[in-house]
Amino acid sequence: RFWNDYAQSDPSTPFLSGHFLYATGNFTEMMMALAVSDMPITEQKGGLGIVFHKEIRDAAESEEKIPIMVSRSIFQSDDRYRYEGHEKFDKFVEGEFLVNTAYGCQFLLSNPTSSRRKFTAMLQIPEGAIPINNGFYSKGIPITLEPYGNKISEYYFYFPDTGNFKQYPAQIAKDEKFIASGSELALNVVAQLSKIDKGAWNYVSQNGSDKDVSDFLNTHNLNRIDLAKIAFRMKDKKFFKQIIAILENRGYFSSLLWSYSIYHNDPASISEYLKHSEYANRCGMYIDTPLLHLDPVERKAYQHLEYKPLVNARAHQLGRGRKILNDRLYEQYHKFMEYLSYRPASDDADMTAICYYLLLQDRVSESLTFFRQIDKIKLQTQMQYD
Structure with missing residues (x-):
């Protein structure tokens, strides 16, 4: 609209357009719109300007009958879904709402026709509620629906006090004419729910016994x-050990829960916690201490690679320094040298790898020197030695 106004404007008169706010497709378009608008850079008395004004007012009903579907559902933001087997279902809230609890409202507008439609929807949070998550009290949003398309918008709020409140229904308009609306909703906000889902994690985690929590973790998807x-609850050492055992048995790690191992001075759990911490990433490729053991192979920081066949481009050394011309072997060899630099001493497996990488460089005599130091009995892979 803005650019249509600009194309049809009279070059002899200053240009301004009330559709200025629609020229926001990207940063370049916004800067271009500012450049062609004849507004003074500095404030001037009697100068041109744009004033933004917005109001909510009654709209006449549109004569055009457009079949659209409007729905609204409210959910508790931290307990939004329920699961039956491997299927997930919405867990919408009806009837009672809990004070000081975050809720979300899901607004759905559907276009059941084969035509593209453009609307404006006005949404409001319930009376007595306060918006959260960058929400709003009321807001108008432009909506474009493709044929047989849907538009979902969500906004969040909470009730700071108990009472009976209402939520004004969503209003749908087109060209400033009323098209459709949802239904008004009555909400009863209470300090304590009369019906509580005692099988939900929210209840079990806060009010259940230690056995209830353990049974829940043993039978539900931990993800x-x-x-x-x-x-x-993890300050209780008995409960801590019980939960850690369950999680270990199910192959699940929680950094937060394992961190209580330091509180209980449990070396085995501390070791597991440190392996998954940022501290481990600052300890290099290898370390072996009573509380922390890092194996670069386990952590996928290093792996032994086989190069076959590898034919060196030069049979004899050129110059004083040796050069590895194969860039991938060069990178692998230096990564292996970095790994050895963290080791207090090289074991027999390390010696075997050293021999291999030296042979790849045609450094046969040096490789034999290391080979003679290997104790075959201590190797897990004696076939490679042979």
Whole structure:
């Protein structure tokens, strides 16, 4: 619209367009729109300018009957879904709402026709609620629906006090004419729910017994559970060991829960916690201490590679220094040297790898020197030695 106004404007008169706010497709377009608008850079009395004004007012009903579907559902933001087997279902809230609890409202607008439609929707949070997550009290949003398309918008709020409140329904308009609306919703906000889902993790984690928590963790998908909700229980050493054993048995690691190993001075759990911490990443490729053992192969920081066949381009050394002309072997060899630099001493497996990399460089005599130091009995891979 803005560029249409600009194309049709009279060059002899200053140009301004009320559609200025639509020229926001990207940064370049916004700067270009500012450049062609004849507004003074500095404030001037009686100068040109643009004033933004927005209001909510009654709209006449559109004569055009457009079939659209409007729906609205409210969910608790930290307990949004329920699971039956491997299927996930929405867990919408109806009836009672809990004070000081974050809720989300899902607004859905559907276009059941084969035509592309453009609307404006006005959304509001319920009476007595306060917006959160960069939310709003009321907001108008432009919506473009493709044929048979849907548009979902979500906004969040909470109730700071109990009481009976209403939520004004979403209003849909087109060209400033009323098209459709949702239904008004009554909300009863209470300090304590009369019906509580005692099988939900939110309840079990906060109010269940230690056995209830253990049974829940043994029988539910751990990827769907917020384990931070039981962190306050981990100060109990017996409970800590019980939960860690369950998680280890199920192959699941939680940095937060394992961190309590330091509180309980449990060396085995401390070792596991440190392996997964940022501290381990600052300890180099290899370290072996009572509390922390890092193996670069286990951590996928290094792996032994076989080069076959590898034919060196030069049979004899040129100059004083040796050069590895194969760039991939060069990178691998120096990574291996870095690994050895972290080791207090090279074991027999390291010696075998040294022999191999020296042979790849045609350094046969040096390779034999290391080969004679290897104790075959101590090798796990004696076939490679032979």
